Amino acid sequence: MEPTELGLIFGKLFLSCILGGLIGYEREARHKSAGLRTNILVCLGACLVMMISVDIRGDTGADAARIAAQVVSGIGFLGAGAIMKEGLSVTGLTTAACLWVVAGVGLAVGLDYYAGALMTTGFVFLVLRVFGRYDSWIIREDSFAVAIVAENRHGVIRAVTDALTAQDYFLHNIRIHMRENASRKDREPLLEIELEVSSKKEKIDRGAVMEVVSSIDGVIKADSL
Numbered sequence: 001m002e003p004t005e006l007g008l009i010f011g012k013l014f015l016s017c018i019l020g021g022l023i024g025y026e027r028e029a030r031h032k033s034a035g036l037r038t039n040i041l042v043c044l045g046a047c048l049v050m051m052i053s054v055d056i057r058g059d060t061g062a063d064a065a066r067i068a069a070q071v072v073s074g075i076g077f078l079g080a081g082a083i084m085k086e087g088l089s090v091t092g093l094t095t096a097a098c099l100w101v102v103a104g105v106g107l108a109v110g111l112d113y114y115a116g117a118l119m120t121t122g123f124v125f126l127v128l129r130v131f132g133r134y135d136s137w138i139i140r141e142d143s144f145a146v147a148i149v150a151e152n153r154h155g156v157i158r159a160v161t162d163a164l165t166a167q168d169y170f171l172h173n174i175r176i177h178m179r180e181n182a183s184r185k186d187r188e189p190l191l192e193i194e195l196e197v198s199s200k201k202e203k204i205d206r207g208a209v210m211e212v213v214s215s216i217d218g219v220i221k222a223d224s225l
Contacts (some may be wrong), residue, residue, distance in 0.1 A: 016047035019121040043106035050110025075103040143198035145225035150191045156218040172196040
């Protein structure tokens with residue numbers, strides 16, 4: 001392998017580290033799960049795989065797009081690990097999408113598509129860094145999940161929904177199922193109710209919501225998720 005070819009390989013890998021590092025720096029600064037090192041490694045690995053696939057195509061005539069496609073689909077497993085579910089709320093979607101784009105940047109560098117890699121990095125940094133400042137301008141409903149254990153009696157569910165809607169709360173994703181009562185005195189199954197409470201208010205007073213739910217006749221226990 002000639003020195004010029006070695007220099008080209010080094011330049012591609014180095015550029016992929018720089019571009020992945022720029023995006024990773026923004027994620028690291030915001031204390032996200034996939035930070036500087038993760039994004040650098042994703043971009044570097046994607047670049048290496050793309051260079052290998054190009055060489056394979058040149059030597060054997062194989063389809064280089066097949067290896068690149070495996071990177072795009074395979075990065076989904078890494079992105080899935082960044083997505084967290086807390087109650088009925090899901091976080092980490094932006095981080096997962098960021099990893100997917102970084103893999104694309106690495107593939108672009110490996111394919112000598114430098115203009116696209118540079119422009120994409122710039123746009124990603126713009127979206128993450130600049131647009132993130134306007135999140136507070138967007139009016140969102142504050143929400144959280146509530147798990148309720150109640151007696152299996154007529155009108156309990158209606159009482160819960162009426163009490164919360166009377167306080168100007170909105171209810172979503174209501175799920176109800178039965179569970180066996182462990183009490184020896186009463187073998188009647190209990191109701192388990194899970195629902196999401198939201199409000200147009202900037203911040204919901206969770207304590208007030210739990211107090212309203214707990215005061216309803218027939219409710220045994222209520223917890224926020």
